Amino acid sequence: xxxxxxxxxxxxxxxxxxxxxxxxxxxxxxxxxxxxxxxxxxxxxxxxxxxxxxxxxxxxxxxxxxxxxxxxxxxxxxxxxxxxxxxxxxxxxxxxxxxxxxxxxxxxxxxxxxxxxxxxxxxxxxxxxxxxxxxxxxxxxxxxxxxxxxxxxxxxxxxxxxxxx
Numbered sequence: 471x472x473x474x475x476x477x478x479x480x481x482x483x484x485x486x487x488x489x490x491x492x493x494x495x496x497x498x499x500x501x502x503x504x505x506x507x508x509x510x511x512x513x514x515x516x517x518x519x520x521x522x523x524x525x526x527x528x529x530x531x532x533x534x535x536x537x538x539x540x541x542x543x544x545x546x547x548x549x550x551x552x553x554x555x556x557x558x559x560x561x562x563x564x565x566x567x568x569x570x571x572x573x574x575x576x577x578x579x580x581x582x583x584x585x586x587x588x589x590x591x592x593x594x595x596x597x598x599x600x601x602x603x604x605x606x607x608x609x610x611x612x613x614x615x616x617x618x619x620x621x622x623x624x625x626x627x628x629x630x631x632x633x634x635x
Contacts (some may be wrong), residue, residue: 473567473605475578481611484621490614491601495608497571499536512536514599514612518573521545524552529565533575533602534591534634541635548632549589567617571607575618578627579605587628590615595631 471479481488496502502515519532519540530549534540542554559570567580568574569616575588594600597615604611 471555473572473577474609475625477574477579478578478611478627480576481613481617484617486558486613486621488611488617490604490609492502492609495571497607498582501594502533502536511612514597515601515610516575518575519600520557520566520568520573521554522557522561523554526561528558529557529561530554530589531566531573531575531577532589532591532632532634533594535593538557538591538593538634545632545634548634549587549630560623566614568605569607572603572605574603574605575622576602576611577627578622578635579626580581581627584626585630587630588622589630589632590619591634600627 493505499517508610515536516533517536521530528551532540546554562568565581565586566577568577578586594615599612600615600618601612
């Protein structure tokens with residue numbers, strides 16, 4: 471079973487309502503914007519940052535609106551962490567079974583050690599529509615914050631809410 475099939479099967483098993491949209495492979499938010507989606511759909515798209523702390527023993531998946539930028543120094547205090555940096559592609563594969571461009575909160579379904587903390591920007595809390603990849607970057611799934619939060623909680627990963635200005 472592919473990562474994508476596993477993610478969609480998990481949503482289906484939990485009776486979560488979602489809309490799947492196929493698209494060419496995208497690796498950045500700018501490439502997502504170039505798809506020409508309507509503004510209301512693009513506003514649902516999330517940016518996902520896979521980060522590690524200074525000694526590499528903690529990993530965070532930070533989810534924020536596509537139009538926001540995260541200040542890693544400010545985020546570090548929000549997360550109660552040492553200095554943060556972007557994790558390597560090797561760490562991404564080892565922790566979440568994902569490749570560059572396919573980073574998504576649904577990747578925690580591959581985190582059997584429950585080692586990755588997922589942190590949502592406060593602006594996303596309660597959103598009726600969030601767009602994330604289904605563990606590959608050739609499609610996006612649109613679902614509510616509450617449903618995505620439920621998937622993460624049911625899997626057992628730690629979930630935080632942070633304030634990204």
